[in-house]
Amino acid sequence: MQEYFKKISDLLFNALEKSEILILNFDAEETDFIRFNKSKVRQAGKVNQVNIDINLISMKKTLRSSLRLSTDFKKDKVLIIRTLFFLRREVNELPKDPYLMYEKNQNHSELIENKGINSFDITMRILDISSSNDMVGILSSGKIIKGFANSFGQFNWHESDSFNFDWSLYDKNGKAIKQNYADQKWNQETFARLYEDSTQQLSVIGKQEQSIEPGAFRVYLSPSALNEIIDMMSWGGFSYKANKIGSSPLHLMAKGEKSFDDSVTFSEDLSNGISPRFHSDGFIKPENTELISKGKYEKSLISPRSALEYSVTHNAAEDYESPVSIKLNCGEIDNSKILSKLDTGIYLNNLWYLNFSDRNNARITGLTRFGCFYVKNGEFVGPINTMRFDETMYNIFGEKLVGLTNKQQLLMDTSTYEERSIHSSTIPGAIVEDFKLTL
Amino acid sequence: MKEDFANIVRPLLPNVDYCSIRFVSRYSNIINATRNVVEPVFISEDEGVMVTVYNDGGCGYGATSNTSKSGIKSAIESAIEWADFTKNRLTYYPKISGIKKQSGSYFTSEDEQWSKISMKDKADYLLEVNKALKSKSSISNWGAGIRYNSIESQFIDTIDSNIRQKLSYILPQMVVSAEYKKEIQTRTYGGHAHARQAGYDFIDTIKMHDRARILAEEAVALSKAENCDDKIIDVVIAPDQMILQIHESIGHPLELDRILGDERNYAGSSFVKPEMFGNYKYGSECLNVTFDPSVTSELASCNFDDDGTQAQREYLIKDGILQRPIGGLFSSQRAEMDHVACSRSCNWNRPPIDRMGNINLEPGQTNFSDMISSIEDGIYLETNNSWSIDDKRNKFQFGCEKGTLIKNGELKSIVKNVNYRGITESFWNNLTTVGDKSTFEILGTSNCGKGEPNQTIFVGHATPTCHFKSIDVFGGV
Numbered sequence: 001m002q003e004y005f006k007k008i009s010d011l012l013f014n015a016l017e018k019s020e021i022l023i024l025n026f027d028a029e030e031t032d033f034i035r036f037n038k039s040k041v042r043q044a045g046k047v048n049q050v051n052i053d054i055n056l057i058s059m060k061k062t063l064r065s066s067l068r069l070s071t072d073f074k075k076d077k078v079l080i081i082r083t084l085f086f087l088r089r090e091v092n093e094l095p096k097d098p099y100l101m102y103e104k105n106q107n108h109s110e111l112i113e114n115k116g117i118n119s120f121d122i123t124m125r126i127l128d129i130s131s132s133n134d135m136v137g138i139l140s141s142g143k144i145i146k147g148f149a150n151s152f153g154q155f156n157w158h159e160s161d162s163f164n165f166d167w168s169l170y171d172k173n174g175k176a177i178k179q180n181y182a183d184q185k186w187n188q189e190t191f192a193r194l195y196e197d198s199t200q201q202l203s204v205i206g207k208q209e210q211s212i213e214p215g216a217f218r219v220y221l222s223p224s225a226l227n228e229i230i231d232m233m234s235w236g237g238f239s240y241k242a243n244k245i246g247s248s249p250l251h252l253m254a255k256g257e258k259s260f261d262d263s264v265t266f267s268e269d270l271s272n273g274i275s276p277r278f279h280s281d282g283f284i285k286p287e288n289t290e291l292i293s294k295g296k297y298e299k300s301l302i303s304p305r306s307a308l309e310y311s312v313t314h315n316a317a318e319d320y321e322s323p324v325s326i327k328l329n330c331g332e333i334d335n336s337k338i339l340s341k342l343d344t345g346i347y348l349n350n351l352w353y354l355n356f357s358d359r360n361n362a363r364i365t366g367l368t369r370f371g372c373f374y375v376k377n378g379e380f381v382g383p384i385n386t387m388r389f390d391e392t393m394y395n396i397f398g399e400k401l402v403g404l405t406n407k408q409q410l411l412m413d414t415s416t417y418e419e420r421s422i423h424s425s426t427i428p429g430a431i432v433e434d435f436k437l438t439l
Numbered sequence: 440m441k442e443d444f445a446n447i448v449r450p451l452l453p454n455v456d457y458c459s460i461r462f463v464s465r466y467s468n469i470i471n472a473t474r475n476v477v478e479p480v481f482i483s484e485d486e487g488v489m490v491t492v493y494n495d496g497g498c499g500y501g502a503t504s505n506t507s508k509s510g511i512k513s514a515i516e517s518a519i520e521w522a523d524f525t526k527n528r529l530t531y532y533p534k535i536s537g538i539k540k541q542s543g544s545y546f547t548s549e550d551e552q553w554s555k556i557s558m559k560d561k562a563d564y565l566l567e568v569n570k571a572l573k574s575k576s577s578i579s580n581w582g583a584g585i586r587y588n589s590i591e592s593q594f595i596d597t598i599d600s601n602i603r604q605k606l607s608y609i610l611p612q613m614v615v616s617a618e619y620k621k622e623i624q625t626r627t628y629g630g631h632a633h634a635r636q637a638g639y640d641f642i643d644t645i646k647m648h649d650r651a652r653i654l655a656e657e658a659v660a661l662s663k664a665e666n667c668d669d670k671i672i673d674v675v676i677a678p679d680q681m682i683l684q685i686h687e688s689i690g691h692p693l694e695l696d697r698i699l700g701d702e703r704n705y706a707g708s709s710f711v712k713p714e715m716f717g718n719y720k721y722g723s724e725c726l727n728v729t730f731d732p733s734v735t736s737e738l739a740s741c742n743f744d745d746d747g748t749q750a751q752r753e754y755l756i757k758d759g760i761l762q763r764p765i766g767g768l769f770s771s772q773r774a775e776m777d778h779v780a781c782s783r784s785c786n787w788n789r790p791p792i793d794r795m796g797n798i799n800l801e802p803g804q805t806n807f808s809d810m811i812s813s814i815e816d817g818i819y820l821e822t823n824n825s826w827s828i829d830d831k832r833n834k835f836q837f838g839c840e841k842g843t844l845i846k847n848g849e850l851k852s853i854v855k856n857v858n859y860r861g862i863t864e865s866f867w868n869n870l871t872t873v874g875d876k877s878t879f880e881i882l883g884t885s886n887c888g889k890g891e892p893n894q895t896i897f898v899g900h901a902t903p904t905c906h907f908k909s910i911d912v913f914g915g916v
Binding site for chain 2: 033040045046050051064067071090123166168178245309353354365367386392415417418
């Protein structure tokens with residue numbers, strides 16, 4: 001596929017006129033999607049898709065076109081040359097773009113990790129192990145490719161095989177446990193252990209449901225639950241532009257009027273190599289950007305466009321200015337003693353469908369889902385009924401934070417809208433007091 | 440769309456129990472002007488095919504962006520390979536005899552074609568709208584945009600079906616925020632609500648300039664307004680909030696694949712059980728909800744779904760009583776229930792699943808003025824800005840951009856940060872009055888997410904203004 005991208009790139013670069021600049025972004029994936037319900041296959045198939053984004057720049061004007069490619073060169077050649085001619089004609093009609101910025105230096109990179117994944121074999125193993133349970137979920141497995149080239153000569157390539165199996169086990173009362181296994185190479189021992197963990201939790205969730213009334217509770221938020229809250233924070237919270245225009249839930253914190261607890265340090269950390277470090281306009285992203293340091297707002301993610309609009313220095317963030325690989329530093333709560341530290345309260349494994357109640361003040365709402373338990377004197381009592389919470393981020397990460405756990409979990413994004421996500425999070429758990437449940 | 444697609448593909452159809460081939464070609468164009476600058480214009484061209492094979496107790500699909508003959512052959516091989524593998528391992532294998540041959544077409548009517556207006560004219564227009572939005576010094580953010588999507592499909596199968604459809608829709612958007620003493624309030628237009636199947640003529644009809652000035656004034660007023668009080672109160676809900684209420688607490692819980700458990704790992708299931716259809720009192724007697732693919736210009740109007748089932752209007756809820764689910768042919772076979780043509784896919788690279796089409800709340804008899812004058816103490820809610828509901832679609836909380844207090848039958852001052860919460864099973868029984876046709880609006884949302892693998896699709900909702908009694912309303916911090 002790399003050779004194909006180079007062949008197309010050469011074709012386009014050779015067709016350029018002197019004053020023109022071209023930026024190309026290439027995306028491809030070859031994915032088997034196997035959907036399960038009741039421990040059988042609900043839908044299964046293969047998707048092959050190839051895409052190229054062509055950004056023509058001429059006289060400080062820009063116009064972009066995204067094309068689906070067939071990888072039949074004869075067919076694609078007609079499409080992309082026609083598109084180049086169209087862009088050339090139309091770009092002149094548009095006004096100059098005052099926030100146009102692109103990399104002119106050459107920063108080449110290449111990462112290829114093809115470990116080979118057999119989706120049929122994995123599916124058989126999943127069906128075998130789950131045959132006596134009510135399992136529902138999705139296996140996404142195969143190759144993901146990201147490429148970049150520009151007419152200055154830069155070339156970047158990021159290609160890897162990976163799988164992501166995301167599943168839930170249901171008991172006869174409709175209570176469920178959620179689990180996930182994602183990696184580049186299938187390890188049956190690891191999978192069997194994770195699956196065994198979830199079947200053991202099923203026995204706890206099978207206990208008598210504990211009916212919770214609205215009120216304030218001491219809660220443990222697992223890494224998955226905390227990640228949902230951090231996802232909401234990322235709706236502009238770390239964006240320089242969103243803080244400027246006021247759509248950031250953390251705009252008061254960015255202005256220095258609010259803070260989190262000293263133990264809270266967030267960073268955008270690309271060192272795990274899951275997401276490529278090259279930006280869609282060719283810049284290379286820093287490996288680590290500290291966003292919130294010891295509870296204080298440190299730095300935003302700044303795209304090149306925002307840098308020009310607000311006269312600041314960018315840090316190679318994409319235009320959407322939200323993290324792709326966020327990390328929250330560990331705390332001091334012993335991960336093996338979460339229940340005793342929680343003592344009496346609610347153990348929240350997952351939260352669901354979060355949104356804002358008051359964005360100005362970072363107040364959010366959402367619901368409990370999958371594996372949420374009432375805990376008394378450090379012992380699981382039973383699962384709780386579905387409850388709605390309504391709480392501010394400043395309470396959760398600030399004055400109501402008891403502490404963060406001393407072990408992080410790597411969470412791979414399971415999103416497959418349009419394409420498989422390569423975003424991830426590295427998050428510990430947290431214990432929070434007076435967490436408000438409202439309905 | 441290739442004119443000769445059917446002729447090329449028919450000879451490739453494999454000898455299996457049943458096979459369909461769905462070709463999709465999509466064009467998208469997004470133009471935005473933000474804070475008086477035209478952002479990079481985005482154009483997208485996409486085409487591909489999905490082959491679905493049912494054979495001997497197994498089912499599989501193959502999807503590819505390679506629409507050449509060799510690419511389609513390869514997709515057929517993938518579909519057969521997965522069909523072979525899943526033999527006797529499927530949750531459900533359909534009754535193939537229930538699939539009927541269909542032929543026909545559907546095309547959105549575009550009085551003024553999108554392509555006839557130059558990119559420059561569209562950009563200039565949006566810059567003018569920007570000027571109308573930035574009409575006050577306290578406005579901190581503003582922007583306007585137009586998105587155009589055109590989705591052309593052709594469906595053929597081994598029983599000689601041949602369906603061609605082309606759906607085009609336009610989504611205008613405006614946003615304006617005002618700041619007062621570090622309180623930022625935002626008004627929007629479009630976004631979650633005002634998408635229509637139409638040509639560029641739709642833009643002429645909605646008068647974005649005029650709306651822009653009103654939105655700007657409202658954003659400034661909201662930034663200085665009082666917080667909404669916490670209380671149990673009567674609410675009157677405008678169509679641009681009603682559509683989210685219908686979408687989340689009627690549309691999603693009635694999706695049959697949720698009821699059958701397919702979505703339990705992601706979008707969730709439903710409080711609705713199969714035995715409730717035909718007898719369950721979903722709401723008050725004035726609640727009438729239809730699946731209606733026939734409304735001109737509504738977002739999901741069409742003649743066929745993506746599994747080739749012919750679409751027609753059906754009641755989902757009649758006089759408050761639950762009638763039928765939103766389930767396509769295959770789901771309805773699984774559940775042994777009636778179907779609607781709702782098996783839809785977002786593109787060639789995702790398989791069809793049960794989706795809302797046009798889910799409409801039918802108008803009643805009361806005009807807006809009479810509705811307001813009947814209320815002693817209440818609040819009028821406009822424009823959704825927050826939505827959250829549990830995985831069984833029962834406990835919900837929604838937020839609105841603007842609230843207007845109603846006192847002794849009259850609209851009074853506006854309040855900010857308006858939220859309300861409730862439980863679906865009781866909420867619709869509090870529906871007191873349904874607005875007449877003068878309050879009825881055809882709206883739709885372009886971003887309904889569901890399914891594994893994930894899919895975002897456009898959904899139509901048409902609704903009048905509605906009055907509910909005794910709702911739990913509250914404000915911000």
